[in-house]
Amino acid sequence: MNPATPDTASTREVVEVPTPSLVHVESLVVVLGHGRSARTVLDHVDLAVGRGGAHGLVGESGSGKSTLAKTLVGVHRPAAGQIRLGGIPLPRRGLRGRRPAGLPRVQLVPQDPWSSLDPRRTVAETIAEAVDPVRARVAPARERIRTLLEQVRLDADAADRYPHQFSGGQRQRIAIARALAADPDLLIADEITSALDLTTQAEILDLLADLRTRLGLTMLFISHDLAVVREVSDEVTVLLHGRVVEQGPTEDVFARPGAEYTRRLLAADPGAPGFSLDESG
């Protein structure tokens, strides 16, 4: 995508916060399906993520959080509203094909580590494709692949192995390395730890926090798990049935939840202090 500066990811400095938001979503409406089966999945959603910021998107199933992620990378088209990335409107055809000059690069790390990697391609081939999407040749990208694997804390000999030889957590690291290889400005992590064990989740969360400070990445972190979002984000948006019910600095939202739904979410966490299975009525 930007072959002239293949190594900027490792050297880029954190751009001063809060310059105009990297992600600016205004009154976004997304309708999925046609005719009778059409459903409004996102209903006038506003969202802003500053450069270098980490924004958490929380909601239960059906809240529209994954749809928002897919709309940001151009998989779904907005029915109304606006998406600007770095001040430039997202093209209607999405991010496939030719992109407007200066449009920030967005990469999405999908949820399921078992379906996000091509089972028939080695780790090196998978990453090489992100470095050079057209030719996808491994040899010229060797050095970069080594650096990327190091960044996600995988051994260099992982490069020539196939996905089935890795655990879920390691696969997720490979998916992150592939996303980093495309040199993104914004990294969207869509439930990337929900299929993982708790100890593995902890490692991945540590890795993301580390990458964010080292590479100055802007992150949109999507999860159903409030505790996870709290750990990795500065700001948080709570979605319910496609609408924003609460938005603000993470610690404020958690300390003084304004919406009834946020309070219910917080109280339902079995690990939360005061959680009880005795019926309150």
Next chain:
Amino acid sequence: MAVDTALLAEAALRGPAPRRAWWRSPSLLAGGMVLLVLVAVGVLAPLLLSGPAGTLTGDANLSPGGSHWLGTDPFGRDVLARALVATRLTLVMATAATALSFVAGVALGAGALLAPPRIRQVVLRVVDAAVAFPSLVLALVIAAVLGAGAGSAVVAIGLAGVPGFARLTYNLAQGVATRDFVTTAHLLGVPGPRVLTRHVLPNVSGPLLVLLTSSFALSLLEISGLSFVGLGVQSPQYDWGRLLNEALPSIYTSPWLVLAPSLMLVLAGVGAMLAGDGVARIVDPRQAHGTPAGRSGRTTRRKAEPEAAPADDAVLVVDGLVVEAAGRRLVDDVSFRVRPGEVVGLVGESGSGKSTIAMAVARLLADGLVAEARTLRLRDLDLLGRPPARRLATELGIVFQDPSATFNPALRLGSQLTEVLRVHLGRSRAAARDAVVAALTEIKVTEPARRLRQHPHELSGGMLQRASIAAALTTGPALLIADEPTTALDVTVQAEVLRQLRRLQREHGTAVLFISHDIGVVGALCDTVLVLRDGRVVDRTTGAALRAGEANHPWTAALLAARPGARRNEETA
């Protein structure tokens, strides 16, 4: 949201798409040898046997024997030599036709995937219509249009095979195209055709290969069929079908004429089919493993004579349970008891063996897994023997992880929820329905009578999971096994389902074996907790201790510390 860890474990167990060496598949070996011999005949026979096969002699219509093993034809030519010489033309034509079907079919199927929706719809409709049409009839029409001859026979049979390949390619490719790695490739900016050749087609090659071999066998028969009816190869050329065609007029006077070409056809067809079967087995990893060691009923064995059962009131006794698969130990010497009214939790990460223990108790181990134990007893029921199905069904209730997969989507909930009551307890339809409605009301499912008339997809995950808990409790089981019952649910729904489970368990005094990866959930619900790692019990603790954040064993401490909330407290402390 969550994946079925037991399934993943099973997948991991099956191994990374185990590729069995081709030479270890007997059918592929046999089929390959037959085809190899035929190819050798096809190469050599025209060089060595064109004399006896083509020279007109006076030895007309000799019956088999002597110097002519399979006799001679009306022109005095050796029948066997002619059948062998015809091998080359037959194989070349069948190969060419199959290649045409394959290349054109895959291109059409893949092209349909890339094409704009409208064109795709038109192409698929045409292909569907062509698939439904018998290919030999289609070939007859094409051959009739193109005129008789070897070339037009190849084109006709080749084109007739295109729809099959196109449909299979499209269907398989469409399945792969929705997977995350294909979406990701698109987002990375990989051009569409490259996504197809790089990611999609390699991942559908297995089934296509299988179709390729069976399609070869079919082309062979169809081309011979065309020649037989006179639309294929014309004199003086001959293939097996042409030989049969020439033998037909004198089939009653010289029946040996049909013998050689028929035998060759059968041989080639069987060879290709065997090879296809072998390829299919190698491509499908589940078939490659062959028949599993034992089936249900023989997968649970007694390790040694049990010690005299101590007179206690335990609902479930597990002593020295070992579960192995292909030499790997998944559960290693696990022992515990569940007392009446007690909630025992099994907690651990994926691969710790927690679900495998539960499935061994329920005698529901997957194929290939073998369990051994000194004692495995549910009340007075010896689970190592052959417990009566009715008692097992009524004394053991099970709630699985994924409520949407627990129920049959095609049946109404009523018939599924009342099944055990009707089948094993002999209740009437009405009585069973009343019992289930009462149970659903008790677990606070709204409008219970109406729910029974609904199909599973009409209920939310939380409602379905409540329904399966209620149904599991209607028989008054001694033990309820709940295998990650709330993992697939949203956190607010999870809290409510756990609450209802806890309340019913207390009211009925049911003992529960609760399996979860979430140490927070286990701490909140369970009286006694076993912490598992790599198939072993590393710690025995209580729910109260976990709630208080107390851990005796380093691994329990590690699990507690890995909870996101706990990590944050640590950082701020």
